[in-house]
Amino acid sequence: MQPDQRALLYIASISLLAVLIALISQHVYDMQPCAWCVTQRMLYLLITVVGFFGSRGQATRTKLAVCYALIVSVALAGVTAAVYQAQVASNSFSCAQSLADQLMTRTGLEAALPWLFGIYASCMDARITLFGLEYAYWSLGLFALITAASAVRLSYLLRRNPY
Secondary structure (H helix, E strand, O other), rough: OHHHHHHHHHHHHHHHHHHHHHHHHHHHOOOOHHHHHHHHHHHHHHHHHHHHHHHHHOHHHHHHHHHHHHHHHHHHHHHHHHHHHHHHHHHOOOOOOHHHOOOOHOOOOOOOHHHOOOOOOOOOOOOOOOOOHHHHHHHHHHHHHHHHHHHHHHHHHHHHHHH
């Protein structure tokens, strides 16, 4: 396995771990998610799928570059979602009819997989801290790290001489 494939595998694994931690928080410790929480879960799962895809099979430069570019894009969407949740949504009494709420309901994810994508709390109620820092900020930090790591690997791939 090439270093770029290994890095994609690590990114995918860390993203999957983030979702597992969220599910444990919800189902074991009764920390119910809001619409922005489950939207971020969806983004982590997209990163997981792309990362696992990129880490398997033949590692062409194009395949790896596309995977890293997709991950950077999705992770930047995650940064945006986490910032919005922390700065705007968590100060609102309701996130009903927000972009995140509409995304989960209109795609059918909330109804199809309620244990994963069910919206059970308002954004204000879902404002929970871990070690003094809100979950939204932990998520923001992880999305930022994924963005930075993927951007560095993508930059390296694009600068590398193909010959």
